[in-house]
Amino acid sequence: MLEFEQIESCSDRSETGLTRRHLMSIALTTGALGSAILAPGTFAQENNAVTTSALQKLLPGFRQKRLKTGGAEINALVKGEGPPLLLLHGHPQTLACWHKIAPKLAERFTVVLTDLRGYGDSSKPDGGKDSIAYSKREMARDQVEVMRALGFDRFQAVGHDRGGRVLHRLMLDHPDTVSRAVLLDIAPTATMYAKVNKEFATRYMWWFFLIQPAPLPETLIGNNLEFYLQTHINKQNKTPGAIDPVALEEYRRCYTRETLHAVCEDYRAAAGIDLIHDEADSDKRIGCPAARAVGRQGSCRVELRCTRHMARQGQGRARRKPALRPLSAGRST
Secondary structure, eight states: OOEESSSSSSSOOOOTTTHHHHHHHHHHHHHHHOOOOOTEEEEEESSOOOHHHHHHHHSOOEHHHHEOOSEEEEEEEEOOSSEEEEOOTTOOOOOGGGGTTTHHHHTTEEEEEOTTTSSSTTTOOOGGGGGGGGGGHHHHHHHHHHHTTTTSSEEEEETTHHHHHHHHHHHHHHHTTTEEEEEESOOOHHHHHTTTTTHHHHTTHHHHHHHHHHHHHHHHHTTTTTHHHHHHHHHHOOOOOOHHHHHHHHHHHHHHHHHHHHHHHHHHTTTTHHHHHHHTTTOOOSSEEEEEEEEEETTHHHHHTTOOOOOSSOOOOSSSOOOOOOOOGGOOO
């Protein structure tokens, strides 16, 4: 079962847009869960097929593209000829997490799957001072530049977990680029840190461990990456058998020591520079129609007790919920 909020009704949209059926299908599927020197937005590599046997099995027919952005090289898979739809994964996954829904969506959309910077087969740049390179602002800019390089100045988007945080910042920094959005298994970072209690700290221990100065978490986790990855996935997944073994093997392939350091930088940024950015944008609201869904059995039930959110005042309505109050950018997903 899902806890589903609609920030604006999406049921009476044109046939080219995400309908409620698409939103629920996406939510149900996900809830079961060496760079070239090029100018930003140019292709570093383009193949007619994906490069690993696992991805070929999971996402047949997708074309692989590697695009250089202002701060990273992003790995992407693309399929379809309809309206553009960007799908952003979470941790500890890769773009492979969309394999159950992406082929079907590609029948009506131009589906773009990307590995976030630091994850999967995308590059892992140095974090820099205050882990600034992994701020959601920089990670969101990657996605805008990727979509523009593919010819899309405006698109629909879905973000899961870390991808949801990137999508939130993308909608705030680039309000004209997203026409409609879905946020999955996520709640506001600032509110969650502000409302920490024993239950939250116990269930989300990585929020506090991964942010410790390097190389402490990298060294301890790096001693047995396989154990950490499997334990993390088992803790988050509440539906036995939901994760395809081929997808799990792809997550294992990509979860290297280099990835681990990038992941830590991502979480360090979330606990630092991202909060500063959110506070600076505390008066902003998300302007496009958006919806949020979380699994009833998952750890995000803790998040639901932290907050509710919606876009501009007067725009939204909730399903099976009382009216939602508008929240600031720092407290929106």
